[in-house]
Amino acid sequence: MELRHLRSFTAVAEELNFRRAAERLHMAQPALSAQIKALENHLGVSLFERTTRSVKTTHTGRVFLDEARAVLAAAGQAEQRAKKAKQGLVGTLRLGVIAPNANAWLAGILRGFRHRFPGVQLSLFDLTTPEQIERLRAGELDAGLLRPPVGFPELEAKLVAESAQALALPAGHRLAKKRTLRWTDFHNEELVLGHPRMQHGFYDAFLAACERAGAKPTVAQYTNDIQTKLWLISAGFGIAPTVATLAEVHRPGLVFRALPPGLPPVQTMLVWRRSDDSPILTHFRACFDGV
Structure with missing residues (x-):
């Protein structure tokens, strides 16, 4: 059974006339009759009651019509989605x-x-x-x-x-009160950093800048989760270099300050x-x- 058989059956069931159904489908009437007969043989049922004057759907035909319409509608929808998928629209x-x-x-x-x-x-x-x-x-x-x-x-x-780098620190931290930070300010400060295997350059750049200035901060906490990191900072566990865009969202107990010049953008x-x-x-x- 193919979709063309369902389309032919639906046309005849809706027109209740083989000639009009054939015209609607743009096919010869004998070919349409042959398709309907093949469909009935495949299903093992009679879909129509035929006389020389009229065509009527049988009870089985009426039930099958509902299913045929649903299948054709689903096939049409699938075809449209396939075309849209090819275009990247779905x-x-x-x-x-x-x-x-x-x-x-x-x-x-x-x-x-x-x-x-x-x-x-x-x-x-x-x-x-x-x-x-x-x-x-x-x-x-x-x-x-x-x-x-x-x-x-x-x-x-x-x-x-x-994005520029910035310093995240607790609101009550001594460096939060300074307008301008220097690399030497980070000497002996405790840091909250990502795990070493998860770091991607900008932590190293921060530590290298501190080292050039003679400052030696210490790592107090490691975490890879950004929300945990910011919570630890706001709770006073340390400070951290981070992406300046994180300052877009206000968090209680947390402030951001510009870092000294010399760091590459993230x-x-x-x-x-x-x-x-x-x-x-x-x-x-x-x-x-x-x-």
């Missing part, structure tokens, strides 16, 4: 994001994408850079917003944002698999053109 984009990038800049990018492609579902995953790279390589993410370096030839990367890369030719991914990448 589907899912699995996007990895590191927590500091969940800011107003990214919100604007995602709003613009959602406005242009409302049929695409965005699935966001809060993951560290190593976790994103692992899932990208495994095909479990379509794209990731992460820190460099990437370092795998099967992955393509594009620089999409740079880079955000958009990363995807070179072999991925998904039209949805192409549309998403285009959102970052010119940024």
Whole structure:
């Protein structure tokens, strides 16, 4: 049984006339009659009561008509979705994001994408850079917003944002009262940092700048979770260099101050698999053109 058999049956059931049904389907009447007969033989039932003057659906035919219409409607919908999927208008984009990038800049990018492609579902995953790279390589993410370096030839990367570094510290900390910070101010200060294997350059740059100035801070706590990190700082466990965009959201007991000059900006890369030719991914990448 094929869709053409269902279309032929539905046309006859709605017209109750083989000639009109054949005209509607743009086919010869004998060919239509043959299709209906083949369908009845396949099902092992009579779908129509035929006389020389009229055609009526049987009880079985009326029940089958409801099902045939549903199948044809579903097939039509599937065809339309397949065409839209080819154009990248429907589907899912699995996007990895590191927590500091969940800011107003990214919100604007995602709003613009959602406005242009409302049929695409965005699935966001809060993951560290190593976790994103692992899932990208495994095909479990379509794209990731992460820190460099990437370092795998099967992955393509594009620089999409740079942010200054800032110092996060408890509101009552002595350095919170200073207008201008110097590298020597960090001598013997306790730091809250990410685990060494999860660090991506900017912690090292901060520590190197301190060392050049003769300052020797100590690491008091390690954590990879950004919310835990900010909570520890606000609770007085230490201070930390971080991305300045985190200051966009007010948190009780936590303040941000500009760091002394000399640090490189924190880079955000958009990363995807070179072999991925998904039209949805192409549309998403285009959102970052010119940024």
